[in-house]
Amino acid sequence: MLEKETIKYEKAIIVGLITQQQNEEKLNEYLDELAFLTYTAGGEVIKRFTQKVDKPNPKTFVGTGKLEEIELYVKENAVDTVIFDDELSPAQQKNLSKLLDCKVLDRTNLILDIFAQRAQTSYARTQVELAQFQYLLPRLTGMWTHLERQRGGIGMRGPGETEIETDRRIVRDRISLLKEKLQTIDKQMAVQRSNRGALVRVALVGYTNVGKSTLMNAIGKSEVFVENKLFATLDTTVRKVVIKNLPFLLSDTVGFIRKLPTQLVESFKSTLDEVREADLLLHVVDISHHDFEEHIASVNQILKDIKSDDKPTIMVFNKIDAYKPENFDAEDLTTERTTKHYSIEEWKKTWMSKVGENNTIFISATEKENFEEFRQKVYEAVRQIHIMRFPYNNFLYPEYTENEAEENEE
Numbered sequence: 001m002l003e004k005e006t007i008k009y010e011k012a013i014i015v016g017l018i019t020q021q022q023n024e025e026k027l028n029e030y031l032d033e034l035a036f037l038t039y040t041a042g043g044e045v046i047k048r049f050t051q052k053v054d055k056p057n058p059k060t061f062v063g064t065g066k067l068e069e070i071e072l073y074v075k076e077n078a079v080d081t082v083i084f085d086d087e088l089s090p091a092q093q094k095n096l097s098k099l100l101d102c103k104v105l106d107r108t109n110l111i112l113d114i115f116a117q118r119a120q121t122s123y124a125r126t127q128v129e130l131a132q133f134q135y136l137l138p139r140l141t142g143m144w145t146h147l148e149r150q151r152g153g154i155g156m157r158g159p160g161e162t163e164i165e166t167d168r169r170i171v172r173d174r175i176s177l178l179k180e181k182l183q184t185i186d187k188q189m190a191v192q193r194s195n196r197g198a199l200v201r202v203a204l205v206g207y208t209n210v211g212k213s214t215l216m217n218a219i220g221k222s223e224v225f226v227e228n229k230l231f232a233t234l235d236t237t238v239r240k241v242v243i244k245n246l247p248f249l250l251s252d253t254v255g256f257i258r259k260l261p262t263q264l265v266e267s268f269k270s271t272l273d274e275v276r277e278a279d280l281l282l283h284v285v286d287i288s289h290h291d292f293e294e295h296i297a298s299v300n301q302i303l304k305d306i307k308s309d310d311k312p313t314i315m316v317f318n319k320i321d322a323y324k325p326e327n328f329d330a331e332d333l334t335t336e337r338t339t340k341h342y343s344i345e346e347w348k349k350t351w352m353s354k355v356g357e358n359n360t361i362f363i364s365a366t367e368k369e370n371f372e373e374f375r376q377k378v379y380e381a382v383r384q385i386h387i388m389r390f391p392y393n394n395f396l397y398p399e400y401t402e403n404e405a406e407e408n409e410e
């Protein structure tokens, strides 16, 4: 008999601070993203709490008054989970879960949980487990003991309860075991990569949910999982792509996010090796997202962290079909015209013009808008790398426009 399955979303509230580093507008953007993360993890945000402070309270993150307000709300509305936008210290997390008497998570927790849910291969699972244990280690003491009755759900996947309560040494042993396991897989993967021969390697990079996998599917005739949730992709997919006789390898990998937990960057080292060893990066940007400039900055920072910021890069501004500038009323003297009101043409004249014509492209991966131009730019960039590497056989790959007759096998 078939049972109708209804997904039950956990009731969650989210909490963030307005500080000197982040004004109310910024905070709202962060909270939008946190709500999306919560939804991806299986929760529904029913309320947001914000507080203006100089710096977080070392014991309870928010101030006493705000905490009482949250506590009351949690009781009255049977809230399952309270999620904080910043990483909580072990002490804050412990105090808060005691006082609020429900699950208390932070951004890192949430991201780790999504990764845990989405890890498909044993390799990805090992990486996530390692990151979870590393996050857990300083937080071991009595963290979840009083939560016996609410096992399961967001933030509870992963290392089992018994392990959590045992001694740190066991966790440490587990961490070194997982590290060894990863090292073995890393070696195998390095061998696999070196077996790929002399093909030029191109990697899709970018913030999560910008359309990397969609683009991979569109260009590489492959079937990579695409979803309008965060972190749809965790494992790296590598495909051989041929544009006009010129073959190269294209990889699609995990998306980046701001405040990416350091534990994750570290344990996903090998997944990110694909990026590190690439000859060319296609940095995909969702230009329809109002925060895309900050996304670019986060991605660049992570590329810097993994020492891949000096590679030839094409900036691929995707989702132009969905781009909508805010309406600007010239007669309304109270609003200033800002980048929010820019058309794409105006954007092109900003810092984007400095990136260089050859290194920027504006497309829609779903509508295949400007796709021919996109293929041409990728072709030329790959060809350049080829010529540099094998100067003696550059005649093999003429300029894109020179072999118009042999239209690509699509």
Ligand SMILES: Nc1nc2c(ncn2[C@@H]2O[C@H](COP(=O)(O)OP(=O)(O)OP(=O)(O)O)[C@@H](O)[C@H]2O)c(=O)[nH]1
Pocket (backbone or CB within 6 Å): 206, 207, 208, 209, 210, 211, 212, 213, 214, 215, 225, 226, 227, 228, 229, 230, 231, 232, 233, 234, 253, 254, 255, 256, 318, 319, 320, 321, 322, 363, 364, 365, 366, 367
């Ligand atoms: N409107 C519009 N939507 C797009 C476009 N490209 C991708 N999308 C949508 O954006 C969402 C995310 O696409 P993915 O390809 O999964 O994004 P990703 O960058 O691989 O995401 P992660 O793997 O989660 O990092 C999906 O709902 C896509 O259908 C586009 O050009 N225009």
Ligand SMILES: [Mg+2]
Pocket (backbone or CB within 6 Å): 212, 213, 214, 225, 226, 232, 233, 253
């Ligand atoms: Mg993807």
